[in-house]
Amino acid sequence: MPSTHKRESRKHLFLRYCFLQLGSILAAAGLEFFLIPNQVIDGGVVGISIMLSYLFHQPLSLFLLILNLPFLYLGYKQIGISFALSTLFSVISLSYWVAVFHPIPGLTTDLFLATVFGGIILGIGVGLIIRYGGSLDGTEIVAILLDKRTGFSVGETILFMNLFILASAGLVFGWDKAMYSLVAYFIAFKVIDVTIEGLDESKGVMIVTDEPEEIAAALMDRLGRGVTILHGQGGYSGEAKEVLYSVVTRLEVAKLKSIIHEKDPSAFVTIHEVHEVLGGRVKKKAIH
Known part of the structure; x- marks a missing residue:
């Protein structure tokens, strides 16, 4: 029995990291093939990384790694080692695939199509990562910490931070791109819910x-x-x-x-x- 349980645990762990990898590939594809070439961003750490990459002309993968390090430590302290390892794996995978996909031209220059399809693909990727125990967004961890110390819920804190980040995109890319970014964020947000909960609600x-x-x-x-x-x-x-x-x-x-x-x-x-x-x-x- 113990050996059977151990084999099942290894299989479960293997499948988890396969889906984390798949989620990272999809998230990177949504970003590099649709959103980033059209200067449309996502919320959270990813959105901040995209803006910093544009302003300082440095690879996006570098900022994704650097900005997530403090949140990985907080996640380890507040949530546990399993979450921290899954998140570290997801962030490294996303950074790798973003670097791989970056030289490939975007699939469309139509802002509407890029916003919709980028939001959907990004949402599926992030949803898979969350469903299998990881995260790409350090703002969620900050929101959990603030929830214990303030009267704001986790959802309210995340929404406030992302609205601030998406508003900042207006100063960097222009207000029309900021509005498209807000649409992409809400599309991704809904698709994440569907991916986590499933269509068979x-x-x-x-x-x-x-x-x-x-x-x-x-x-x-x-x-x-x-x-x-x-x-x-x-x-x-x-x-x-x-x-x-x-x-x-x-x-x-x-x-x-x-x-x-x-x-x-x-x-x-x-x-x-x-x-x-x-x-x-x-x-x-x-x-x-």
Whole structure:
């Protein structure tokens, strides 16, 4: 058993670094083939590095390495060695592929196309890196530290810093490029979310009903989803209530509502987003 577990751990580690490498290649391609040739930047450390590279006529890969070193140390201290090593590997890989791709001409001079496709490809690359335990943006680590010392959330801090960085692009490249950079940033931001969470977005559902057996059977039979029955009690009436909990995909929500309305039109239902699901799901059956 220990040797099997060790082999699985090595396989998992190998796959992690393969995806970190793939993410770095895609991020570098988005930057060098679309954004940088058109003077459109990303937020965070990458955006700062692009502007410094342009101002001081030095390789972008050099600034990516130098600016990320302090954040790597902070990441090691605050988050752990695994995160720090994954981030170091990702930053070195990105710097390498940026240097490799730099002599190749950009694929388009159309600002709109460069912004859209650059943002998408960069977002997929960064999303893969984050999904597999690394990071390319030291501002995230700073935001985590400030969250503990200020009243601002991590998201608010990152947004403020990136707005400042993207506004600075207006002074370096011109305000039209700064506005395109803002569009590229938001495209990349949304694509990162999709890459991390996946297209098959999940929804958690809680159903308070007087017909728990019928609804549970219908959900398992017609949607192929597992259902957990919780025993609750009405806060006002004191009556015993059965609460069903299940997880479905975004595309199955309409079907789920139809099933509940058919079995118990007076059921109380709440639906919320689920960011990650591990195990416990019944395999999908054919929907009747």
